[in-house]
Amino acid sequence: MKRAAIYLRVSTLDQHPETQLYDLEELARQRQFEIVATYEDRISGAKARRPGLDQMMKDARRHHFDVVVVWACDRLARSVKHFLETLDELTHLNIEFVSFREQLDTAGALGRAVVTIISVVAELERSLIIERVRAGMRRAKLEGTHIGRKPLDIDRQAVLRHRAHGQSLTQIAKTFSIGRATVSRIIKEERQALPLAVGEA
Known part of the structure; x- marks a missing residue:
C-alpha cells in the first residue's frame, strides 16, 4: 500500500x-x-x-x-x-x-x-536562466562594470609594517578588519616579490 x-x-x-x-x-x-x-x-x-x-x-x-x-x-x-x-x-x-x-x-x-x-x-528554463546570466556578465564586462565582490581597499605597506613590528596575523586582521587569510596572502606575495626585486637591482 x-x-x-x-x-x-x-x-x-x-x-x-x-x-x-x-x-x-x-x-x-x-x-x-x-x-x-x-x-x-x-x-x-x-x-x-x-x-x-x-x-x-x-x-x-x-x-x-x-x-x-x-x-x-x-x-x-x-x-x-x-x-x-x-x-x-x-x-x-x-x-x-x-x-x-x-x-x-x-x-x-x-x-x-x-x-x-x-x-x-x-x-x-534552467538553461535559459544560465544563458541570461552569462550574457549579462559578458555585457557588463564589455561595459567595464566590475563583476563580483568589490576589491578590498587595503594599505598593504601598513600591513607589512605591523607584521615587521611583531604583530600576529590575528592582531593585524583585527586592526584592518580583514581576514587572517588576507593578511597571510599579502605577506606571502611580498616575500615572493623580494627575490625579483633583488635580482632587478
Whole structure:
C-alpha cells in the first residue's frame, strides 16, 4: 500500500478545505492509498512562502510518503514555473503526483509522458536562466562594470609594517578588519616579490 500525503490550499480564510479533503480521501480510498500526512495552507497561491507546502517538501526529501495528492494543480503551485519545479523535484525523489480535478497521475503512461515533457521544460528554463546570466556578465564586462565582490581597499605597506613590528596575523586582521587569510596572502606575495626585486637591482 502506497503512503500518501494530501496537500490542501484555500485562497482566503472564509473558504473551507473540507470539500477538497472529502474528494481526496475518497480518491485515496479508491486507489488504496494509506494517508500518512495532510498539509494545509490558507493563503493566496501567489504568496511565496507557504508553511504547509514547505513542510510537505521537507518531508518529501525525507521520503515520508510515496505519492502526493492534490485537488487541482493550481492548488499546489503559485505559478506555472513553480509547478514545474515542484513536480520536477517530486519526480527526482521518486514520488508520484496525483491531481483530482485534472485526473493527472504520474504513475500512468500519460502521466509519465507529462512528467517527461515537464522535465524537458524545466531543464530548458534552467538553461535559459544560465544563458541570461552569462550574457549579462559578458555585457557588463564589455561595459567595464566590475563583476563580483568589490576589491578590498587595503594599505598593504601598513600591513607589512605591523607584521615587521611583531604583530600576529590575528592582531593585524583585527586592526584592518580583514581576514587572517588576507593578511597571510599579502605577506606571502611580498616575500615572493623580494627575490625579483633583488635580482632587478
